[in-house]
Amino acid sequence: MDELRRTDLNLLLTLHALLAEKHVTRAALRLHKSQPAVSHALAQLRTRFDDPLLVRQGGHMVLTARAQALVRPLEDALTGLNELLSAPDFDPSLTRGRFRLALSDYAARIVLPPLVRHVRREAPGLDLAISQAGREAMLAQLTDGELDLALGVFPHPPEDIEVRELFREEFVSLADRAALPAKGGLSLEEWLERPHIMVAMRPDAQDEIETALAARGLRRRLAVTLPHWSAAVDLLAGTDLVLTVAGRAVGPMRRHRTLRKFTPPLDLPRFAYQQAWHVRRADDPAHRWLREAIAGCVRPS
Structure with a gap:
């Protein structure tokens, strides 16, 4: 125990963040400390272990052999201490805090209504700040x-x-009924000849559809590119435009009586819609509770 008595346990927490982030600024963010404070702690750790621990290589920081050897035992030691000191139960009704989430209006319509109701009912002290990117x-x-x-x-x-998968999604195409054959959808040749709407945050985005087309040496004309899923469907009525999007973005077709939904004439495999977080937040009880709440608010398919 003599070595432990001579060691500031806060230094071990800083070491853990530095080994995980390999970056002083990001370690400071993780620890909610200033960058100078973490830099000072790194200097102390280098003296304590008689090793530089982090060295610059090829424009970024990498772990020394000594630092790599510390990763697993340090993780095990801190996990054991955390379990020893942590509260036996997490009570969402008593927690307070603010979570910053990024999601599109597609996810906002699917996830946010049931999530907000759940949070207000079970964890009213939690605030949600939503952005789009x-x-x-x-x-x-x-x-x-x-x-x-x-x-x-x-x-x-x-x-x-x-990452954690929330549900599986598939692509569908939509167009105004008057611009489609009496029955069915469009052939690939007809589909490519039509002007298309693409939903993307940037006009030059390379989404799954563009990637599938490029793999076959094909291109489509993008007549309208916009970042708003909900508005995209409303642009179709009375035009010759085609929209190909994730199926849940469309919603019930009774809302779009002048439109028809059909299978895209291109092999577009189903894909996983996910929630993602940094490993530094993985064991945070409130964060874990929110992830479980989100997963419970969507129906797998």
Whole structure:
């Protein structure tokens, strides 16, 4: 116990953050400390372990061999201490806080109404701040600590981002009935000849549909590109436009009596709609409660 008596346990928490983030600023965000304070702690840790721990290589910081050897035993030790000291139960009705979520208006319509009702009923002290961003921006904001949770499609998340599938989704095409054959949909040739609407945060976005077309050496004309899922459907009536989107974005067809839904004449596989968070938030009881609440607010398909 002599070594433990001579060690400030707060330094071990800082070491844990530094080993996970490999970045002083992000470790400071994780710890809710200033960057100079974390830099000072790193200097102390380097003296304590007689090792630089983090070194610059190729424009970024990497762990030394000594630091890599510390990762697992430090994780095990801190996990054991956390379990020893943590409260036996988490009570959402007593918790207070604010969570920052990023999601599109597509997810807002599907997830937010039941989620807000659930939070107001079970955890009225929790506040939700909603923003909208593209996929890359969401991942960057999670890493930088600017977001707590993001909802979207994350096929190749970074190693420090955890994801959980909420439901499976599939693409559907829609068009004005008057602009379609009497029965059925469109052939691939006819579909490609039509002007299309694309829902994306940026006009130059490469979504799953564009990726599938490019793989076959095909292109479509994007007559309208906009970031609003709900508005996109309303643009179709009285035009020759075609919209291909995730099925849940359309909602009940009784709301769109002049439109017809049909299967896209292109192989567009089902995809996973997910929630994503940084590993630093994985064991936070309130954050875990919110993730479970979100998962319970959507119906898998």
